[in-house]
Amino acid sequence: MHSSLQVALDIQNKHLGKILEENFLRSAGITLAHKNNISEPNLFFIDDGPDAGDVLGKIGSLHQKHPQASIFVISSNPSPDHIVEVMKAGASEFFMHPVNPEKIREAMNRVRLKLVEGGQKTIGRAFAFIGSKGGLGTTVLAVNTAVAMAAARGAQKTALVDLSLQSGDSSVLLDLVPKTTMADVVHNFSRFDPAFLAGVMEPSDVGVDLLAAPPSPEESAEVTGEQVARVLQACRRLYPLTAVDCPAMTLDERTMEALRGAQMVLVVTDLSVPAVRNAARLLKQLRRHEIPRVEVVVNRFVKGQSGTLEEVEKTLERRVFWLFPNDYETTIAATNRGTPLLKYDPRSPLARSIVEFAQKLQDASAFPNYRGVKGLLGKAI
Ligand SMILES: Nc1ncnc2c1ncn2[C@@H]1O[C@H](COP(=O)(O)OP(=O)(O)OP(=O)(O)O)[C@@H](O)[C@H]1O
Ligand SMILES: [Mg+2]
Incomplete structure (x- = not known):
């Protein structure tokens, strides 16, 4: 910003x-x-x-x-x-x-x-990422989707809101030590508005402005649902696209406000039994709370798992929206360097998949059959 x-x-x-x-x-x-x-x-x-x-x-x-x-x-x-x-x-x-x-x-x-x-009132779109289990790669996907969206938009920046309040590691993936965080919103909420938010978003060198999680668990505990809702509204005024990294499976008031405020919710799972079981439960809860526009994405997909994918789709009673390939070495190397994956190795299979996914989020008609991974014979899965 x-x-x-x-x-x-x-x-x-x-x-x-x-x-x-x-x-x-x-x-x-x-x-x-x-x-x-x-x-x-x-x-x-x-x-x-x-x-x-x-x-x-x-x-x-x-x-x-x-x-x-x-x-x-x-x-x-x-x-x-x-x-x-x-x-x-x-x-x-x-x-x-x-x-x-x-x-x-x-x-x-x-x-x-x-x-x-700049004299205009943007009404951007927000995408909330929520894992069906911890450690599935939700933060990697949220951060890098924001980076991909920013890269595609040139001068227009993208926002990333780290609502993963307990672990809050989006800043690490962007290699930032934020001077301002969500705690500044909490402490100054009476004068919160989009201009205030603009002052506490932390710019990165990849076109993503981050609202980092508070530095301490005590301050994280103070964040309210209303504050999250207002932050998202303000992000949508300031940025065409906002990604929100939500904590896995924690449907507290703050996460619920993020899901309600988002134009699309992406439930991240892998194909393991516990994660899929949780994903089914999470989808049920989201239906009960009447959260519209929910899609399931599978992370760490390994070619040859198509059979399992079919079973999972039966269990979840829906077609998976996107598959991100398993790419352990690139993700770990990028994290250790403190460089977003997309910058570290834009040609890696995961980086390419994320770029295409970001395109698909913005244009539903992009890649009608393809969803991030090609099968063994080069055909869309
Ligand atoms: N597609 C992938 N292939 C291989 N490894 C991955 C992939 N995506 C993420 N990872 C790795 O998975 C680990 C967990 O990633 P990440 O921190 O993004 O998960 P998370 O779901 O946000 O976890 P938490 O619940 O702790 O917030 C990291 O080591 C990351 O490098
Ligand atoms: Mg995370």
């Missing part, structure tokens, strides 16, 4: 400068223009105190030079005529000194939102 606010200051009053710095300018997602050689800031703070000189002239020329930027004026002159003059000159917001930090924070969030949305 290009959510970093690039801020320029023209503040004479040292006390005011300090307040701004302590309250806002050191937080994540803020870059100071003068320290980073930025010539096109998104936001100017202008001091309209007694020593400020020709403030109206200053605002006018800034507005002309940077028509896209927002200009916040902090004034000690409460005269209504003066406020009108300041706004007419091109200011976006007018604050009285001494400032109310909350008001400034809200206004900064509005600027951030304008910036991340």
